Amino acid sequence: MYLAKIYVTYKPSILDPKGETVKDALHRLDYQAVSDVVMGKYFEIKIANDNESDVRKMVEAFSQQLLINVNMEVFRYELIALSTAV
Amino acid sequence: MYLAKIYVTYKPSILDPKGETVKDALHRLDYQAVSDVVMGKYFEIKIANDNESDVRKMVEAFSQQLLINVNMEVFRYELIALSTAV
Amino acid sequence: MKAAVISFPGSNCDYDMYYALKNWQITPTIVPASVTDLTAYDVIFLPGGFSYGDYLRTGAIAQFSPIMQALQTANAAGKLIIGICNGFQILTEAGLLPGTLQTNQNPGFICTTTALHIVNSTSAFSSAYQKTDINLPIAHGEGNYYIDDEQLSQLKANNQIIFTYNDNPNGSVANIAGVTNVAGNVFGMMPHPERAVETILNNTDGQAFFTSIINFLNQKTEAVKA
Amino acid sequence: MTPTYHEPTPAEIKTAKLYLPWGLTTQEYDLITTKLKRLPNYTETGLFAAMWSEHCSYKKSKPVLRRFWSQNERVLQGPGEGAGILDIGDNQAVVFKAESHNHPSAVEPYEGAATGVGGILRDIFSMGAQPIALLDSLRFGEINDAHTKYLINEIVAGIAGYGNAIGIPTVGGDTAFDDTYAGNPLVNVMAVGLLDQAAMKVGQAKGADNAIIYVGAKTGRDGIHGATFASAAFSDEAHVDRSAVQVGDPFTEKLVMDATIEIATKYPELVIGIQDMGAAGLVSSSAEMAAKAKMGVNLNLDLVPQRETNMTPYELMLSESQERMLLVIKKGAEQKIIAVFARYGLDAVVIGRVTADERYRLTFQAKTVADLDVQFLTHAPNYQLPSVKPTRLIQANPHQYQPVITDFKTTLLSLLAQPTIASKASLYQHFDSMVRTNTVVGPGSDAAVLRIRDTKKALAMTTDVNGRYLYLDPFNGAQMAVAEAARNIIAAGAEPIGITDCLNFGNPDKPEVYYELTQAGAGITAFAKAINTPVISGNVSLYNEYNDEAIYPTPMIGMVGLHTDVAHITTQSFKNAGDLIYLVGQTTDAFNGSEIQKLETGQITGALFGFDAQQEVTNQQGVLAAIRGGVVNSAHDLAEGGLAVALAEATFGTALGFTVNFNGTDAQLFSETQGRFIISVDPANQATFESYFSADLTQIGTVTATRQLVFNTKLSTTEIDQKTAYQTWKDALKWRLK
């Protein structure tokens, strides 16, 4: 069993209206030191398979296929091996 | 300058409808090994302040105040020191 | 009688509420969320829409608008404060109402007309209804009311649940569609009574909602006079 | 100051033919160098490539568009502006236009559809009008695979995501499925606005020294034409992250919309012109405004609000960042206007001035980076493309397909479950159709109807086209698209007053496709004239092909109708048991191109059945007169699936049934002959109702309180449980999309 933590964000040149809106809100709350906000998605996905290279292939495949839109988003991920007892 | 990476997820006791929908979609795409999906939010926030403890206080304060709904969400974060030249 | 309809950046049902209120003997004013004083108004409405795009969480950013302090003051004075749809979401985020509104159980925006049951017919928001079941429009993507068991039993014990769904469209706990605070002066609901006050729009089940509020306010003024 | 960017020199552009991947031909490039008497620099070449693209110049479709009939007594603004405008009395006007977002939606369905909604709304409020409604016309492949389901769900979610958030109701549209659209879905969006004639604005830059003000979102590198970064010149690292896809921001657009309408109504004398930044962003909006006013402009690009660093003049001019507008404001009034936008928290910046000399001049980092003749820049050479009648039309078999009905009930239920006929509620329930509280008839009836507050008037609106008909006969198919739209408007009780369109076709360089385009254009005009509905706006989407196969010719017709009295608003549902059911129009063997042909054979073949324009007009006028006479309880137009489907639909959502005696064959119950309606009438009004018609009216049955659909034909009697029929129709699409 593996836990994949997947982070999805827009490509840098794409407008991120959510990030901009949160930044403005933080400024209004007087956190002036905040200079940049990116708002993305975060997935924690458990996969019942103990072969790390299989799991990597799977995570990369379904992230490309479903979790992100390759035209505008990028993702990175980490794998954590879980004891199968979990 | 610090970069805060902030992860927001539902409390475990709360049903996550978006995560469930993603799980169903992955199953339909035949990723049967996927046993659990949590879908949350991910922020990358740059903060123009070089005092780590100040930055920690700030991140904790605004996350509680704005980024999460304390009734149903939790957050964790990491700080990365950026060279101020950036 | 004067009503404030608060317009947050991104509110889009503010004029719908304004026009609905004009049908009663009440003078509505659209008040921007940048205003800091609401003492002139007898009743305050927070309309539907997408304040700040609902980009972070519904109602999350709006709760820090300048007007919110004035809203707290109005609440302390026991004034009626009513949030519809996004207004309900803002009131829960601001802690003026219990619970939270979450993504619909089947994610996606739904716009339809839905049947409601009036659970508490003595509130300031429901007393004029002559029937126990009504139909009102809904239009939301995040109307799934969540509250933990302990607070739910308090809601029930205090008769704070005013409306429930007959055919729960969004997965709300205990089918809850509309609730008040403990004192009974702050109310929020996801359905849109302001969309159901004219025969030409094929639904008048929202009329008694407004009549209830007017009756309540009139009784209050008479009580003060007496 | 030396530029912080390096670009190919004019000579390099010429020798390496760098303009080719941008879409300029060598002849066009040579024409430019001849006219300029020098080589255009990099920025200038980019400006020409954008302005001379089909999207901006209509250089290939113009001969078709020029022949559209677009003038009558109501027209205040015809084609050529953000949107067309029609007079509806009381100093009010209705403003409408449609826009396609097919290609962006195929690449990124959610954002492609969302930004389509954002774009068409800017066209409406740039005229000074308040948008009041959206409609969407969608075409997908048959729902057989996961990708089509994904496209449907994301496109619908994108329309909902933008329209709901900005608070303009999506009240109608049409959706059809056919394999021709599998690799190239169609996403057409129509917006309707209401205008106080005093606030009417057009996109013109009049008056030397007047200010050019940039409003709204900052400019980024988004949407810069895909081909540009595929070219060799752009293969360096920095551009890898670029995307031709844009993200919509309905929150910002709501603020831009409210602020723009506020200044147009509050300061009509200070606002000279407004234009949205759509395709080819800053260059097309500024150049067109100058050209229409026969003026020039001087823009200082350093002043353009920028979201990214180190943007070049080329990028600033061609960016398609969303939620931006360009305003021409009277000299001296700049601060007053900027203050309004500031109140909404929006950037508004003077970036240049109108000039008298008809030059298009750009400066950047204190250097002139473009200096061109405005008229030349905005007038691409026009093309007269070759046109050839496709062999499938020449060889078409005139014989009408004869359906074989062995089991009438199964056939009807199968048709009701066809995605094109089945209820679209599982799609349109995601759209807020009620916000702004004017929607009297929402999605699900023939046309949507919105009342106009504080008047007795209402507006009806619809979108229609059947690409299969055009595939078999582009001229008559196009007439039928206009006729169906008009029947929908009339069934709602309104008088059709005008048309917008989206001409969705394949590659016009193919003579067969160009033939389809010209024939369809001629068909639209022919019937539009017959019913006095001028074409006042529209949009062209060409190159809709997949694997070199063109889609069916699909000119979407958006139509608006006017109710002079809300009392005339009529819906398609039967109202009372005992009401008489009438069929207006003759039924013939009209089966080539029909749903029943597709159902039974899996194909569309043969010559299309005929279209009798005169009879269509007579029938439409009779129905409208009867509705205005107050003797009609329901009216429904006949379209796909014919009489049997229309009768069933009229009972859906009610607890009623009917008994019908049809004096034809079983098959003819599914015929798609044009010009027909079913009407229900209170028996007390029978004589008055019949007096509105001289011929072509048949009383075919009665509405019943029992929920049974009873069909008696010359050959058979069939009873179908109404609840079964309703459930089949209601759930078919929902199940297919699971």
Ligand SMILES: Nc1ncnc2c1ncn2[C@@H]1O[C@H](COP(=O)(O)OP(=O)(O)O)[C@@H](O)[C@H]1O
């Ligand atoms: N994409 C859509 N958006 C909004 N409403 C739609 C859409 N598709 C269909 N509808 C509604 O459902 C009705 C029936 O759909 P359809 O059969 O596709 O159209 P029509 O009957 O005009 O040919 C339409 O008239 C419209 O009210």
Ligand SMILES: [Mg+2]
């Ligand atoms: Mg139809």
